[in-house]
Amino acid sequence: MTETPQTDDAPLTGHALIQSYLKTLDGSPGVYRMLDAKMRVLYVGKARNLKARVSNYARPSGHSGRIARMIRETASMMFLTTRTETEALLLEQNLIKQLKPKYNVLLRDDKSFPNILVAKNHGYPQIKKHRGAKKEKGAYYGPFASAGAVNRTLNQLQKVFQLRNCTDAVFDSRTRPCLLYQIKRCSAPCVGKISEADYAEAVSDAERFLSGKSTNIQAKLASEMQKASDEMEFERAAAMRDRIRALTQVQTAQGINPRTVDEADIIALHLENGQACVQVFFIRAGQNWGNRDFYPRVGEDVEAPEILEAFLGQFYDTKEPPKQIILSHGIENTDLMEAALSDKLGRRVQLLVPQRGEKAELIESAVRNARESLGRKMAETATQAKLLRGLAEAFDLDAPPKRIEVYDNSHIQGAHAVGAMIVAGPEGYLKNQYRKFNIKGEELTPGDDFGMMKEVLNRRFTRLQKEDPERDKGLWPDLLLIDGGAGQVSAVAEIMAEHGIEDVPMLGVAKGVDRDHGKEEFHRIGQRPMALRRNDPVLYFVQRLRDEAHRFAIGTHRAKRAKAVTANPLDEIAGVGAARKRALLAHFGSAKAVGRANLADLMAVDGVSEALAEKIYAHFQN
Template sequence: MNAVVFDAAAFLATASNKPGVYRMLDEQGELLYVGKAKNLKKRLSSYFRKTGLSPKTEALVARIRQIDTTITANETEALLLEQSLIKQVRPPYNILLRDDKSYPYVYLSSQDQFPRLGLHRGAKKAKGRYFGPYPSAGAIRESLNLLQKAFQVRQCEDSYFRNRTRPCLQYQIKRCKGPCVGLVDPQEYAEDVRHSVMFLEGRSNALASELSQSMERAAEHLNFERAAELRDQIALLRQVQDQQSMDTEQGNVDIVAAAVAPGGACVHVVMVRQGRVLGSKNHFPRVPIEQTAGEVLAAFLPQYYLGVSEREVPGEIIVNAVHDDFPVIIEALAQARGFGVTISHRVRGTRGRWQGLAVTNAEQALAGMLANRQHVQARFEALQEALGLDEPPTRLECFDISHSSGEATVASCVVFGPEGPLKSDYRRYNIEGVTAGDDYAAMRQALSRRFSKLKDGEGKIPDILLVDGGKGQMSMALEVIQELAIHDLTLLGVAKGVTRKPGLETLYLNDTHHELVLPAHSPALHLIQHIRDEAHRFAITGHRQRRGKARTTSPLEGIAGVGPKRRRELLKHFGGLQALDRASVQEIAKVPGINKKLAELIYATLHSD
C-alpha cells in the first residue's frame, strides 16, 4: 500500500495570510512541530521550497502528512499559544527551546505602604497582584518603563528601599517620587498605584479619560505645572498599548463556532482556561443536508460534551449561532456535570474577540477542507457517476445573473477543475441593450458572448455547462448552444426545489424533460452547490461594483463642454441633480456660463433614456 503524500500545493493555496500557530503532524497523527507566524501562508511556504532547507527541516518535511492552523488576532497571541502547546506536548522537532521558564508577570506588592512594581517568574507565593502573562520579559520591561515615566511608582527591591537615607538617581530623573525618604504623600502615591493598575488591567481608555478631566480641572485652577504633568502622562499612554494576554484568574470558557457551506461543515472549538487561550481543534461533522450553523451546533454540543465522560465542561460556552434546543442542552449539561452551564451568543470585549477568532478559524478550516485536491477529485468522480459520463469532467463552467430591479445587470462565469476553482478563468459580462429585469435575455447575451469566441479558436470548451435558474434559463442556454452548433458539451440546469432549501435542488440534464434529483448527502450535489454559490457570489460582487461606480459618477461627467467649474455652477444653481433633471432647456440656459446650445446638449444627455 502506497504511503499518503502531503499535498503541499493544495494546502498552501487555501492557507491564510493572517498571524497564527501551525501544527505539523505525521502519518499517525502525532504532533511533530509547533510554530508561530506573522503570516501563516508565507511561513508555511518556506518549508516547501525546492532549495535552501537545512537537513533538520528536510527530515521534518518528509514526515509531514497533515498541517493544522489556528488563526490569532496578532503575533503576540500566536506566541503565547505556541508556547502553551510546546509545554503541553513537547513535539520532537521543537528542539531549539533552550529553557522551560514560566511566563513572566508584572507583580504589584500589597503589604507595603508604598507598593512596588516588578517582574516576576515562578510560583505566585508573595502577597499582591499579578498581571499577565506576558510573551517575554522584554514586553514587561517596556510596560514597566512606561509606567515608571508616567506614574513614578517605585520598582526597587524592598531591601534597597528600606535602607535609603536620601533619594536615588531615579528621583533625580523623575522616574520615582522618593517614597523611601518621605518625599511623597501616601494618598498621592496610592493614586499613582491605582492609575498603574488601571493601565495593567487594560483600561487605558478609561484612564486617559480620567487624566484628561484632571488636567482640565488643574488648568481651570491655574495649576499649569500639574496640568503639564497630566498632559505628559496622557501622551505616554497614547503612545503604546502593549498587546498582551491578560490572566483574569477566572474565565474558564469554551468557544464553539460552526461554519457551513455546500459540501460540509466545520466546528472549531477554542479552549480558554483562566483567561488564557490554551488550544483549539477543528471538527468536521457529517451533515446529511445543508443546515444552519445553529442546527449544526445543536447536534454537536451534546455529542461533544456528553459523549466523553472525562471531558471538562466549562461554566460558559460561547457560540456563534443560536437554536431552540439550547435550553434543553444547558439542562442536560448541568445534570451531567452537577453545576450550572451557560451558553452565550451576544458577547463583547475579550469574549467577542475570542468568538470572532473561532469563527475565522472555522471558516478557514472548512475552506481548506473543501478545496483539498483529493476531496475535489472525489466530488468530480461522484458527478461523473451521477450524470452517467464516460470519464470524469475536467472543466466545469457555471453562469449566473445579478441585478437590482434591472439596474447594472452583470453575468458571471466561474470555472472549476479537478484542483478546485480556476479563478484566472473567471469572467464577468456587463449586460447592455436588454429589457431591464429580463434574465433570459441577459443569459442569452452572456452565453453568446462567451461561446461565440470558440468559433474563432479562442477559449476552452467546458465538459459541463451549469446554468442556475431552472427550466427557463435551461431552455435559453440550449437555444444558444444549438445556434452556435457547439457539440460535446453537457448542459446541466440547476433549479431550487419548492422549499428553496439547499439540498433539495432539481437538476435538468441536457433538456428540460430529463429531471434528476440527487441525495442531499451526495458529493456530486455538493460540488454543484459549491459552483453555483461561487457563481452567485461572483455575479453579486460584479453587480455591486458596477452599480456603485454608476451611482458615484455624475451623469454630467463626459458631456463635452461641461467641466468641473460648470458642473459646480449647475448643481449650485439647481441645488442638486434631481432639480436639474426636472429643468427645461430654457431654465438650464439661465445658469452662468451655459448657452442655449450647451443647455440643449445637457438636457438631451440627462433624458437620453
C-alpha cells in the first residue's frame, strides 16, 4: 500500500508529491500508477528506468495540457518493479484494460474474432465457424474480421467443396439427404453419397484453399469439367463450372489480395479533432479476411505513436499476432513491442512502417478507410448529440443524458419470461453494456408485467449500489426508459423509492389509444401524460430506442424458449455424458421411454452400470 507523503499542514499533491517519491526509486524497469485523492487510477505507465521516468513528471513545466491536468490531480502513486522492460510493457497493458484509467489511451472494443474450423474428431470432418478458445480438435483458419466475413467465405466454400456443416448428432441421425444436398451445398456423406476417401480429398482441397494454395484447385476443377464435357456428362460439367465460379467469387469478394504479403495485419490510424480511428485488415494465406475499425479513447493532445503503441499492446493481449504487423506510423518502442509479441507467438514478429512498394499501397488503402470511417462516426456522433439535447429539452431534463437505459420484458403467457436492458449514449448503442435477466420470482402471477419489471429493476439497482456506490464509474443511468404506461412507471418508482433513489429521471413509453406507431404517450411520475408531434426527430429517436429494447428482449426470449424445447432430461443426471445418452436413446427411443424403464431394462444398456441405473431410475421417480 502506497502512503501519500504529507507536510505538517496538508498532504502533498501534484509536482511536489511526485518529487517526494524520487528518493525512494531506483533505475529498475517497472510500472507506475498515478491516483487521485479518492484512490482512483488516473494513469498507468511503464518505464525502462522508473526514477528517470517519474522525474519527468516532477518538472513544473514543459507538459502538454492533458499531462499537466493529470499531474495536478495526482494525490498518490504506486510502483511495481519488473525484471525486464518487456514484462513492464505487458503488465502496463493488462492494468490499462483492467483499470481503464482516465488519461490512458483505451481500446474500448476488444471482442474476439471468429475463425473457420475444420473439425477432425469424426471420419467425415465438419467445417464451421468458431469463436473463443481453440479447444476442439481440428485445423483453425483465421482470424476473420467479423461473423459476416466468415459466413460469406463458408457459404462459398460449401458451393465449391460441398463439406458438411451439420453437428455430429444430426449427421448420425440422418436417414436421407437434407436440403443442402439437393441445392448442391453438401455431398451428403451422412447417407453414403460420397466415399470417405473422396470426402477426405475434398477436405484436403478446402484446407489448401484456406492456406492460400488455390491455383492447383482451380486447375483440378477445370480439368474435371473438361473431362466430363468430353464424356458428354454435361450435368457434371455444369456442376464443376458452378464450383469454379464460386471459387472465383470468394477470391474477388475479398477485394485486397496482396501479391507479396502472405501473413500480416495492416494497422492504420487517422486522427482528427481529438478523435481516432484505427483500421485493421487481416491478411492470411495471401488473402484478405476482412477489416474492422476501432475507436480508441484518446485525449486531445495524444500523438499517433502513443496511440498505436497502446493499441498494439491491448489488441494483442488476448490475440495471436501474425508474423508481420504493417503500421501507418512508427511507435516509440518498436524493439520492445517486437520482443513482447515474439515471445507471445513463439517466433519472430516484425513491425514495419513501409515507405514504398505494395506494403505502402496497403497502408494507404487502410488509412483511407480509417479516414472515411472516422468521418462517418463523427457525423453520427454529432447527430446523436443533437438528439440527446432535444430529448433533454422535450422532457425537462437537467442536461443531455450520457447513459440511457431502456427496459422491456418478453414472455408467452408467463412462460420463459425474460427482462432486457439496452444502453445508449452519445456514441449510439453500447452493446457490450446490454443485459438480460431471467425472471426468477416464483411468486409472480404468469404474465404479470408489473411484477417482472419490479424484479428486473430491483436486481439492477441492487447491483448498481453494490458495484458503484459513489457513482463515479459511469455505470449509473441519467435516464430510464420503460416500455409501458402509468402502471409500469409506478411499479418502477416503488422500487427506486425502496432503494432511496430520487435523482434518476424516468419515462414510460406507451402506445396511444389506437396503438399506432407515432401516437406514443409519455408518462412521468406526478405529471400528466404527454405526446410529441408526429414528425418530431426526438419521437423517432425514442421509438428506435424502444424498438431496439424490444428486439433484444424478443431475441433473448426466443433463445431461452429454444433451449427449453431442445432440453433433454438426461442432461440433468450426473454421470450421463454424451456417449451414454446416445446409448440410452438408441436403446429406448426417447427420454420419456427411459423414464418409464425399470432397473433391469436400464442395466441392459451398454455402458450403464447398476449404480448408474439406480441413479437414472431415482431421478425419474423423484
